[in-house]
Amino acid sequence: MMKRSLAPIALLAALPSLTSCGEAEIGEPPLTEAALAAVTEEAGAPREDLARAVDELFTKEGLGETRALVVMANGEIAAERYGEGYDADTRFVSWSMAKTVTAVMIGMLVADGRLSIDESAPVELWQRPGDPRGEITLRQLLQMRSGLRHTEAGDPPYESSEVRMLFLDGRDDMARWAKEQPLEAEPGAQFEYSSNTTVILADIAARALTDSDDPEIRRRAVADFLEARLFGPLGMDSMVPEFDASGTLIGGSLIHGTARDWAKLGEFLRRKGRAPGGEQLVPRRWVELMVSPSPRSPQYGLQTWLNREYREAGDESEHPLFPDRAPGSVFSLIGHMGQYVIVSPEQRVTLVRLGHSDRPQRIAMLQELADILELYPER
Structure with missing residues (x-):
């Protein structure tokens, strides 16, 4: 009788271990060969954790379509993966x-002495006597606080200043259309994100490089400058900038390049303007200014997004990044529908994610990117 009673007692004693075994079996699935292959042996973070975080960006529901991911850690590729139909040679559109x-x-031209950041922006149309737009400075354009009537998103969409400039009445001479818009606020007084503003900056750059109005000469002047001063020294061999019919760089939205080349740009900014060989391509101080908060938007620098928390009373707008989960020194290039080059100087990490995600998907997807960053220690 005693011997028979031992069996159920032994079974009960084994239940905790059986339960834990069952939990392990229904936990995270084993990583696939593709997931592990995406991560290098010297990734700078726990390899399997990084492989799983990268894999989720490509496989998890509700994040949209990730087409390319590159993680640079300590100057080396730590992880790289592509969606079906894309690879290391695919040129991806930048959008913003x-x-x-x-x-x-613009920073290079300021360093060359061809432009001045705090003087009236060199836009001939604004220099007529009595035109209040003549008070707009280059710094204000760079910080998206020109005061011009530029509405990035419209309802219906064709009322958007960006859509009208890119595809409708402004498409043949985008900068002229953007410059012709009146003021809706005092220059410098308020932040308003605007692709039109960046096209004005691109036009200013072209006019600093050539006096010609010939579209081909303007196009070549800017393309050659970018190649000689930025793309070439960084080895960004895939880069293809687009220009409008007047020869102005569509500098707010249309430059194409591979994910690796976008990562090279992020690394260049992480190194504060230095090329891999040590050459200072743009002054260190300029990059520091690019990632310094605007007086009208702490989340924005010079044409660059910042991971700075900021909320006014009643402000419930979403943050473009994740200040609760990463250092405040993090900054990012951000493009339409989920294009990101995220740079964390304190962690020595650059993260590139390219793909297609709508607004709810982007909110969820950003948390996945934060998961990757959190695998790296701050230094």
Whole structure:
């Protein structure tokens, strides 16, 4: 009788271990070969954790479509993966990530002495006597606080200043259309994100490089400058900038490049303007200014988004990044529908995510990117 009673007692004693075994079996699934292959041996973070976080960006529901992901850690590729139909040679459209490229170009021209950041912006149309737009400075344009009537998003969409400039009445001479808009606020008084503003900056750059109005000469002047001063020294061989019919760089939205080349740009900014070989391509102080908060939007610098928390009373707008989960020094290039180059100087990490996600998907997807960053220690 005693021997028979031992069996159920032994079974009960084994239940905790059986339960824990069952939990392990229904926990996270084993990583696939593709997931592990995306991560290098010296990733700078726990390899399996990084592989799983990267894998979720491509497989988890509700995040949209991730087409490319590159993680750079300590200057080396830590992880790289592509969606079906895309690879390391695919050129991806920048959308608004191009704005940061335009800011770098302006910084080079300021360093060359061809432009001045705090003088009236050199826009001939605004220099007529009595035109209040003549008070707009280059700094205010860079910080998206020109005061011009530029509405980025419209309802219906064709009422958007961006849509009208890119595709409707402004498409042949985008900068002229953007410059012709009247003021709706005092220059410098308020922040308003605007692709039109960046095209004005691109036009200013072209006019600093050539006196010609010939579209081909203007296009070549800017393309050659970017190649000689930025893309070439950084080895960004895939970059293809687009221009409108007047020869103005569509500097707010249309530069194409591979995910690796976008990562090179992020690394260049992380190094505060230095090329891999040590050459200072743009002054260190300029990059520091690019990632310093605007007086009208602490979440924005010079054509660059910042991971700074800021809320006024009653402000329930979503933050473009994740200040609760990453250092305040993090900054980012951000493009339409989920294009990101996120740079964390304190963690020595650059993260590139390119793809297609709507607003709810982007909110969820950003938390996945934060998961990746959190695998890296702050230094």
